[in-house]
Amino acid sequence: MRSPVPRGRIREVRFASGLDRSELVVVDHRDLTGPNEVLLIEPDQPVLAADRVRHLHEPVLLLAHPSREALRRAVAAVEIVVDPEPPVLDFTVDPPPGGVQYGDDNVLKRLSIDKGDVETALAGAARIVEGEYRTGAQEHVYLENQGMVAWEEGDVLVVKGSLQCPYYVLKALGHALGRGPDRVRVVQAPTGGGFGGKEEYPSLVALHAALLARKAGRPVKLVYERGEDMEATTKRHPSLVRHRTGVDVEGRLLAQDIEVVLDGGAYVTLSPVVLSRAIIHAAGPYACDHVRIRGRAVFTNSPPYGAFRGFGAPQTIFANERHMDVVAAAVDLDPIELRRRNLIENGQSTATGQVIDDGTDRTALLDRAVELSGWHEKKAAHAELARRHPWRRRGMGLACFHHGAGFTGSGEVVLASRVDVAGLADGRIEVRSGNIEMGQGTLTVFTQIASEASGLAPSAIALAEPDTARVPNSGPTVASRTVMVVGRLIERAIEDLKARLGLPPDAGGDRFAEAIRAAHAERGEAPVGTATYQPPPGVEWDETTYRGDAYAAYAWAVYVAEVEVDLRTYTTRVVDFVALQEVGKVLNETLARGQIQGGVVQGIGWALMEDVVLEDGAMANAQLTNYIIPTSDDVPPIRVTFEETPYAHGARGAKGLGELPIDGPAPAVVNAVARATGTRPTTVPLTPERLMERLEEGRADVA
């Protein structure tokens, strides 16, 4: 049972007379046996609202019943009565109406990056180009909704469900239920899509299921229906990004002054780290000596926005890459040429002062993507089409971008992930990690990595179920870190196991299996190798000044979209898409290609059609009927090309790639629409309605 208003004081929970409560289990905040807090970054989010509600659909009361039908009747017979208070619903209005609800100024987190002297550099610029860009919320639409089963096994509370981060859930359960880690156990069930939507939110679902199971004294299953999943759970943070860019007469970037504002929603949840990734990627893959980035995540009475593939980077990359086209036009340069003149060369540094020297030739990537897309040939055809056809318009657009793999800054060091590899009695090995499969291929690629590192056949590799009673904390399955960071730990744990068995590092295959069997026979227990994260040499980050190596490695990409716009209906169709990226060594071509294609299509959805309509701060179109995601017939084949520069500190030379493909489609597509229509759209999703407004404004300007 959830809050009916975006903000207010709970007056009472009213049960209709005549409701049969004999088998009904009712839980509220008083049933917690620990602090009423969902443990994550800040302790501000309650498990169940006690006296105040801060967003529409905030959980207040839990009901369970053995019969689904009886439960439906009970839900209809309970009313949560709230005295409403004025909510803050617009994150761009400062100061907020209705008073401050968080901290001193309703700002959940502020972060900034400073490099050089922006004001002086702007004063000396030949041109200063300004722009303001907005992106909307995006719903994950994993095909499998949130779901969790909870039960008690003696003294231990067990929760099993759809989730990305078993140890996040474990810690949240232990905290709010006041239980030690030995009395809680979390098991991941094969998860039907996540995209970040099952990073932090499952802690809440697990807590609710656990509270019900404990009170009911029997197992409880809690599975969201699609409508509840869409209106109540997290989404991609809406954003507003302002750019002020100084360039010289040749189009070289002299200064980038960037302001990033994210709508955080009603609780802090992951907004500080989403903001961190957002600002670090805000200046793009360009060399510029003077950069100032001011970021803030702002409180509103919306359901908390949360982790979504890309984690803040897609928002700022959309703004930056759209803005680069605007800058190019202002200095009368081809957008490809403007980028070529500014892309980071090896030895140059990013906004945080991180010197990039990874051997990747970014200019070559740009040229290759342009060539693959047929940019120059198509440009002429598009001009011809515009001359001849009354309403069909085509255009090309591109985006150059990068994505840092793994946790930001010192995040991986703080996580201190651990992987164990055990030798089994029959000579096989078992990899024990808390990293999970949700369709991205963890099981396959971990098997490949372990097989190659051990010299054992894939059939001799077992992967332990992600069960906190059986596997160590190898960190969450997020941030494009699973293969690069955790995969490397698997390699090292196998090396460690060999060393413990007295084998040299290059021993493998039958010799390794024989040593494992012998150890079992000798000691009667499994030999275990282990590895804990160590940062690659030379990686340094200062959390207080935001200077240094923000990520150990970056994937680099250039995406090119060709679109067709119908000037009668204002609909845009992506007709061709080239996705070129450098992701280190590709370990499994089919899976890697699938990640890129899926991410690109999700990005095309965000660019053109996925429009979260907010009413009272929450999603009003919480149905797949009117929240439209791309179908097979809405997108072209996604042409994927990998360039491979092996990365020395990732498993088998790999870097992270899972999030990268969501970053580029929106700016590439919108830049293409801009070129096709001669307008300057600044917002995604660029729905037909928004494009119509743009085109009509343009006509008004001409008139």
Add this chain to the structure above:
Amino acid sequence: MSPERGSYADPAVDYHVEIAFTLNGAEVRIRVDPAERLLDVLRYRLGLTGTKEGCAEGECGACTVWIDGLPVDSCLVPAVQARGREVVTIEAVDPMRLRPLLESGATQCGACTPGVVMTALWILDHPDLLETHTVRELMAGNLCRCTGYDGIVEGVLEALEATRDTEREPA
């Protein structure tokens, strides 16, 4: 909130109906509520949980089954409508037929996959559909959030190709 189900005009009357239909080749006889969805009867009464619920409003296609050889969204079909018909679910599929889909990367998380497979096999059984429609058009009733659809489309095309090759083999 969800409308109350199972409450009809006269609470004293049992409105349940007994229906019989063929399910994956075997006869099934079961008493159902007139408002009960075929999806729920399959999953919760008959234990065939391979068919998935994605949206409950006929948009995503995760719950696709065949009725009399046609793919339908079982979330939109009252179970009584299955009376006397032939219902086929993902459980009846020969896994060997899925090989081209597996090899092309047509499945990632798997939540859409049972529905995708039921539609894909329907296309494979009716290749003449491709004279008037593309695979992308025919698959558009099955939402997938992972693959971007290329793996699915390629898998169907490769399976069609394999079928043609087999047909060309001399007996």
